[in-house]
Amino acid sequence: MLITICMSMSLRHRLPEICRVLEGAGHEVLTPVDTREFNYESANDHERAELKRDKDLIRTHYEKIKISDAILVLNEDLPGKPNYIGGNSFLEMGFAHVLDIPIYLMQDVPDSNYRSEMLAMDPIVIDGDLSSIPADLTTDLRAAVG
Numbered sequence: 105m106l107i108t109i110c111m112s113m114s115l116r117h118r119l120p121e122i123c124r125v126l127e128g129a130g131h132e133v134l135t136p137v138d139t140r141e142f143n144y145e146s147a148n149d150h151e152r153a154e155l156k157r158d159k160d161l162i163r164t165h166y167e168k169i170k171i172s173d174a175i176l177v178l179n180e181d182l183p184g185k186p187n188y189i190g191g192n193s194f195l196e197m198g199f200a201h202v203l204d205i206p207i208y209l210m211q212d213v214p215d216s217n218y219r220s221e222m223l224a225m226d227p228i229v230i231d232g233d234l235s236s237i238p239a240d241l242t243t244d245l246r247a248a249v250g
Contacts, residue, residue, distance in 0.1 A: 105240055107208075108134040108168045110196040111178035112188055113144040118178060125234045126176075134168040137161055162192065169199050173241055174206040177227070179214060187214035194218060201225040208237055 107126060109119065113136070123133045142155050156162060169175055177197060182188045187209075189197070198221075200207050207227040213219055230236045 105130075105173040105238070106132045106134065106171065107237070108165070108172040108175045108196075109136065109178060110165070110169075110175050110193045111136065112182065112190045112193065113139060114182055114188075115178050115180055116140070118180065122176075122178065122234065126237070129235065129237070130239055131237070134172065137164055162195065165192075165196060166199050169196060169205065170203060172200075172205060174208055174237070175200045176208045176210065176237070178210050180210055185214075187211040189214055189216070189222065194222070197222060197225055197227070206241065 109122065111118070116136075116139075119135055123135065126133050137159055139155065139159070139161075144152065144155075147155070175196060177189060177193050179187045179189045179193070189209075197207050207225055209227045209229045210232055212229050212231075213222045213227065216222075
């Protein structure tokens with residue numbers, strides 16, 4: 105299955121391990137554009153917006169989602185933000201939902217002002233167990249129906 109990973113750039117250190125596990129299970133993985141040269145954590149909103157415009161990050165990731173069988177949102181804990189889903193990941197969930205692409209969440213839907221919208225997208229919570237993502241959508245659909 106082709107899976108696009110959606111996440112906060114604050115979690116980019118998790119990508120190598122997540123990709124290794126998913127690829128080891130036979131999945132193909134698409135990841136966000138590498139922005140390691142950019143200090144995302146210390147940048148202000150205007151600097152982050154400029155990076156997103158300059159590298160066309162939102163559209164680039166949307167194109168990856170369009171060709172994917174599913175997305176995986178790495179909504180892991182950040183300091184003071186359990187199960188964090190930021191603005192871009194929320195947009196990406198919306199893109200996937202509109203395109204009828206399954207949405208997998210690493211952890212439960214976070215408490216936020218847009219929790220009901222996320223719940224309405226029917227994400228599949230895997231509780232950190234990457235092995236619970238099926239090898240193909242047929243398997244996933246049979247499990248949902250059965």
